[in-house]
Amino acid sequence: MKELRMILHKEMIHIMRDKITLFLVLAIPIMLVLLFGFTISTEIRNAKIAIFDQAKDSQSQTLIDKISSSGYFQVVAYPETESEIDQDFKDLDIKLAIIIPPNFEGSLENEKMATLQIIDDVSDLNVASILNNYILAICHDFINEYNGQGLEDGSIDIVTNMLYNPEANSVYMFVPGIITLIMIIVTALMSSITLAREKETGTMRMLLITPVKKVYVIVGKVIPYMGLSLISTIMIIVISVFVFKMPINGSIALLLLLCIIFMFTAASFGMMISAISKTQIDAMMVTMMGLFLPTVLLSGFLFPLDNMPMIFQILADIFPAKWFIIAIKDVMIKGSGFFDIWKYLGILILMAIVLIALSLGNVDKRK
Numbered sequence: 001m002k003e004l005r006m007i008l009h010k011e012m013i014h015i016m017r018d019k020i021t022l023f024l025v026l027a028i029p030i031m032l033v034l035l036f037g038f039t040i041s042t043e044i045r046n047a048k049i050a051i052f053d054q055a056k057d058s059q060s061q062t063l064i065d066k067i068s069s070s071g072y073f074q075v076v077a078y079p080e081t082e083s084e085i086d087q088d089f090k091d092l093d094i095k096l097a098i099i100i101p102p103n104f105e106g107s108l109e110n111e112k113m114a115t116l117q118i119i120d121d122v123s124d125l126n127v128a129s130i131l132n133n134y135i136l137a138i139c140h141d142f143i144n145e146y147n148g149q150g151l152e153d154g155s156i157d158i159v160t161n162m163l164y165n166p167e168a169n170s171v172y173m174f175v176p177g178i179i180t181l182i183m184i185i186v187t188a189l190m191s192s193i194t195l196a197r198e199k200e201t202g203t204m205r206m207l208l209i210t211p212v213k214k215v216y217v218i219v220g221k222v223i224p225y226m227g228l229s230l231i232s233t234i235m236i237i238v239i240s241v242f243v244f245k246m247p248i249n250g251s252i253a254l255l256l257l258l259c260i261i262f263m264f265t266a267a268s269f270g271m272m273i274s275a276i277s278k279t280q281i282d283a284m285m286v287t288m289m290g291l292f293l294p295t296v297l298l299s300g301f302l303f304p305l306d307n308m309p310m311i312f313q314i315l316a317d318i319f320p321a322k323w324f325i326i327a328i329k330d331v332m333i334k335g336s337g338f339f340d341i342w343k344y345l346g347i348l349i350l351m352a353i354v355l356i357a358l359s360l361g362n363v364d365k366r367k
Contacts, residue, residue, distance in 0.1 A: 044127065044131065044304050044306055045071055045306060045307045046074040047096065049074070049096045049097060049098065050077035050078070050096075051067070051075055052079050052084075052098070053078065054100055054101055055105065059105035059108060059146070062142070066142055070134065077094065085119060090340060095128070095131055097119040109154075113156075115156070116158050117158075118161070120161070121164060123165055123333045125172070165333065169244070175237075175244075176328045179237070179259070179328065180325055181296070182229065183229050183232075183259070183262060184295050184321070186229040186232060188266040189270065190225045190228075191221070191222045192271070192284070193284055195222075195274035195283075199277075200279050222270065237255075247333070248331075255331050257345075258341070258345065261349060265324075268353075275359045291319070294315070294319050294321070299321035300322060300325055301325055320351055
């Protein structure tokens with residue numbers, strides 16, 4: 001028993017000295033509960049929409065008020081032409097547009113039937129399906145209230161147009177997310193583990209005392225994994241195009257530029273993680289919990305960000321995956337050009353510069 005107590009005492013000392021591992025072991029359960037509890041939800045609130053009201057009568061206004069007050073939608077634009085709707089999908093990132101035809105009230109009174117046209121952004125099939133169900137429920141309530149006024153029964157016919165993904169193919173949603181995850185795994189995870197291994201074995205110290213600049217040492221370790229990540233990404237895109245018939249509506253050169261910039265950003269995260277990690281295990285755990293898991297839950301890849309608490313929406317802004325997925329969907333599915341996604345490119349580049357500067361600042365030649 002004495003020997004067992006000695007071993008237990010030794011392990012407790014080892015655990016207490018390894019602050020990073022101790023923090024991760026205690027923090028992981030809390031992080032998982034909070035992330036899964038607040039992010040995994042099929043409910044959407046305050047989705048951005050546009051309403052083109054061609055009738056401008058009392059019943060159309062009643063319907064608009066009902067939609068606005070439901071809590072599910074936030075009306076951010078009232079276009080005057082259908083061409084403005086197309087621009088709102090790109091500029092305002094609306095998820096859905098509603099077109100109310102002329103003489104909406106008269107159609108209900110005289111023909112007992114009015115038609116609504118719904119235009120969905122089906123680049124995210126799950127979100128489009130949920131929002132359509134909300135609209136159907138609101139229109140059902142509207143008709144029930146209208147018929148309850150002692151008038152003859154009327155009804156609303158809803159015509160749906162699917163924008164960007166007319167065949168409602170789910171691969172449009174998953175391919176950008178898979179590309180993002182592959183880049184995170186290959187570039188960020190492998191870079192952080194490789195650099196942490198060099199530090200753990202002591203070879204990093206030998207490299208840093210050579211005449212070679214430390215920025216070359218770090219970048220030279222990262223670039224091979226970026227190359228592997230780019231090859232994997234190209235393979236995924238080729239398979240998606242030729243096997244699953246996913247279109248590339250934008251520039252291929254812009255798509256590759258976007259992927260390369262995101263790889264630099266992911267690699268800079270890996271460099272930063274390796275700088276604060278003492279061992280390979282620390283680097284792997286920090287990358288998986290601090291980067292991979294938020295990429296899955298806080299990027300909009302699987303779960304819409306709009307229905308998350310504000311603190312998680314703000315937290316999502318500091319992870320590059322959110323901006324990359326928005327940009328790659330815009331290029332591949334919507335056919336956006338450079339001037340449509342320059343903001344996202346700028347955010348990714350700024351993140352990379354800041355993280356590389358912080359990483360290099362943590363590299364000490366004396367160690």
